[in-house]
Structure formats: structure tokens, C-alpha cells
Amino acid sequence: MATGETGGVGAPAWRGGFGRLWSAAVLSSFGDALRTSALPLLAATLTDRPLLISAVTACGYLPWIVFGLLGGAVADRVDQRRAMWTADAVRGLLVACFAVAVALGHASIGLLIALAFALTTLQTLFDNAATALLPALVDRHALGSANARLMTGQQIAGGLLGAPLVPLLLVAGASMPFAADAVTFLVAAALVASLRTVRPERKPRPAGSTLRREITEGLRFLGHDKALRGLCAATALCNIGMGALIAGLVLLVTGWLDAGTAGYAAAMAAYTVGGLTGGVASGRVVARLGRVRAVLLAGTVQIGALVVMGSVPSPVALAVAMAVFGFMGMLWNVNTRTLMQERTPADTLGRVSAAFRTLGVAGAPLGALLGGAVATVWGLNTPALLAAAFFVLSVASLIPALKVDVSVGAHDDDATTAPAPR
Numbered sequence: 001m002a003t004g005e006t007g008g009v010g011a012p013a014w015r016g017g018f019g020r021l022w023s024a025a026v027l028s029s030f031g032d033a034l035r036t037s038a039l040p041l042l043a044a045t046l047t048d049r050p051l052l053i054s055a056v057t058a059c060g061y062l063p064w065i066v067f068g069l070l071g072g073a074v075a076d077r078v079d080q081r082r083a084m085w086t087a088d089a090v091r092g093l094l095v096a097c098f099a100v101a102v103a104l105g106h107a108s109i110g111l112l113i114a115l116a117f118a119l120t121t122l123q124t125l126f127d128n129a130a131t132a133l134l135p136a137l138v139d140r141h142a143l144g145s146a147n148a149r150l151m152t153g154q155q156i157a158g159g160l161l162g163a164p165l166v167p168l169l170l171v172a173g174a175s176m177p178f179a180a181d182a183v184t185f186l187v188a189a190a191l192v193a194s195l196r197t198v199r200p201e202r203k204p205r206p207a208g209s210t211l212r213r214e215i216t217e218g219l220r221f222l223g224h225d226k227a228l229r230g231l232c233a234a235t236a237l238c239n240i241g242m243g244a245l246i247a248g249l250v251l252l253v254t255g256w257l258d259a260g261t262a263g264y265a266a267a268m269a270a271y272t273v274g275g276l277t278g279g280v281a282s283g284r285v286v287a288r289l290g291r292v293r294a295v296l297l298a299g300t301v302q303i304g305a306l307v308v309m310g311s312v313p314s315p316v317a318l319a320v321a322m323a324v325f326g327f328m329g330m331l332w333n334v335n336t337r338t339l340m341q342e343r344t345p346a347d348t349l350g351r352v353s354a355a356f357r358t359l360g361v362a363g364a365p366l367g368a369l370l371g372g373a374v375a376t377v378w379g380l381n382t383p384a385l386l387a388a389a390f391f392v393l394s395v396a397s398l399i400p401a402l403k404v405d406v407s408v409g410a411h412d413d414d415a416t417t418a419p420a421p422r
Helices: 017-046 050-077 080-103 109-136 140-172 176-193 211-224 226-256 260-289 291-311 315-343 346-361 364-378 382-404 413-417
Strands: none
Touching (some): 017 050, 017 080, 017 140, 050 226, 050 346, 050 364, 109 315, 226 382, 291 315, 291 382, 364 382
16 A cells, blocks of 8 residues: 555645655656757767767667666565666766866767767666665556546647757756756756655565565466457557657758757757647546557557658648647557556556567667668668558557556456466
């Protein structure tokens, strides 16, 4: 049972642990938006080769493949609050050092790749710990609302406030977005460190239990839950397309559309506005369709948005498509995370989250490199069309999961018959 109070039916209370966690997540997302928006722009000033720029994106995903499962197993063993603030503190110091390097004129593609890899390596521990910690802060029936509020707040801070500020900060100096990101990491670490939570009771680990065995238990649970298994397969295919899209988006906007950095910021702002609307509407959509069907709807509509991005050479059409894409992306993310938290035992949640994220993100580096390759050979708009093709496969893989769809507060037999961790 969560220790947090509720702020109404199906809603988490803002006072106490959830409010602090929300504040830390929103502040950190603001800084992340500054960094992630500035990195491709900085990379574009260092090289005009799409493959090198896409390599920065690919290395931002690669640690999930290498360390993701380990991060989940560690998150189930340690104090999740401590793991989160330590990871944020180290990330803050790394970004601060990078900001100094940029200010001194020592930025290079190699340094950008190293930074992306290091930050995501720490993120594997942070994200899995955060997913496992939330059910300890809010009641079970408020998880969907809590996830929607967290993600909506992150969208406001990251896309609506952070990303549009990047061009202004870059006027003051190329290092400014990274310096600001370092500050947000450190303040977020302090907020998480101030949390007071009751650690969930965990079954004693069997004698001789190893990290490898515990990782296998998480994979086994994911494999036996039909809804989570289908969502994981769909997410994996989706993220191949997302890797291609993200790696090529800056060149699509600044090159194919010739819209410049202002056009890139406008596109990201449109995506954020769509995401905010999706966060508000998520509860209503799920009440009508169920969580898995809501994800299916989201993926289907996103296919159309991607086709528009890659085939209509208009900044206005791109902005509209990005807004729709953001709306449906929020719907997808809120419900996949909530399903995972609802259907997984608390003492296994870190490992199941890690298995889901690792398998789901495994194709993203490949997608980023594929996006760079097709942009080089066929044009700067083709990564969006490649992404649309992978989203078609993603939606098709979700269809078997519809048989075990669940509505808000409902659980089918599959969740209870899946084998519990040993």
C-alpha cells in the first residue's frame, strides 16, 4: 500500500512526497530540454554529416541496451530515493564540466557522444528507481493520474518553457543551456534527497541469489504478462522509428524546410502543446477505451502525423503534425507506464521496468543510424517516412494484446496467473 495520501478520487495529493517528486521531475525536465535541444544544434555547427549527428542520438540510447537490465536489478535492491538523488548529482557535475568545455571552445562530436553515453548510463538507474518509487508515494488507484500529472508537468517545463528558451540562451553563449541544465540537476537531486518515504516490504532474497538471476526473473514476468509483452514489442518497433525521427528532425527542419533554429523551436513547442493536451485528455480516453486500446489509437494516429512530416514541405503542416504526434505520444506513455505499475508486484517493479525499457529502447540506436543513412541517400525528409513504416509494424504487434485489455482499476486473470518472482 502506498504511503501517500490522495487529493481526491483517483488523484494524488500535492503535499508531501508526490509534490516534491513532481517538482524535482519538472525542474529536471526543464534542464533536459535545454540540453537535448541545444545538443543537435551544437552538433550541426561542428559537422554537416547526418551520420555523425545521428551518432550523438544513437549513443544517447545505447546505455539502455548495455546497462538497462542491471540498473533495474540494482533499483530493486537499494534505497530508490538515494539512488535517484545520487544519479542526479553526478549528472549535474558532468554537465557542468561539459559547459566549461564548450565555453573554452573544446566542444567536439566525440565529446558530445561521450556526454550522451554517460548521462544515459546514469539515467538507467534513475528512471527505473523513479518508476518503482512512485507507488510508494501515492495510492494504487491514483497511479494513472499521478503519471499523467508528472508527464504533463514535464512537458510544460521541457517543451513549452525550456526548448523555446534555447535560441535565446545560445545568444548569450553556446555553453549557457548546459550550465543551466547542470543547475537543475543539482537542485532536483536536493529535492529527491529530502523525500521521506517508507520502503516497501521486500521478500528476503534466496541464499545465493545473484543479479543475473534477479534480472532473469524480471524478464520472465514480462514475458508471461500478455498485455505488457505486447506493449513492449510495440514500443520496441516504435522506438526504432523514433530513433530515426529524432536523429533527423533538426536537419528536416533546418535543411529540408529551411526554417532555421526558430522553426525547430516552434516544432518542438507544438509537440509540447500537443503533449499537454494529451495529458489532460488521457483519463477520459482510457475510461472509454481501456489502456491498451488507448495505446493502439495513439500509435495509429501517429502514423498519419509522421507521413505528413515527411511528405508536406510546409513549416505549418509540420507544426500541426508535431502537435498531433505529441498528443498521442503522451497518451501512449502515460498508459504504458501505468499498466506496468498496476500489473507488477512492488518488489519486482524495478526489474520489470528495466526489462521493458531495455527491450523497448534497444532498436532506437539502430533507428538513429538508419535515419542518418536514409537522409544521406534519399533526402532529409525520409527519416520521418521510415519512422511511419515502423509505427505501422508497432500497431500491428499490439493487436494480440487487445484480448487482455484492462480499463481503469480493472485487472484481468493474466496479471494474477503470471509467475511471481522467486
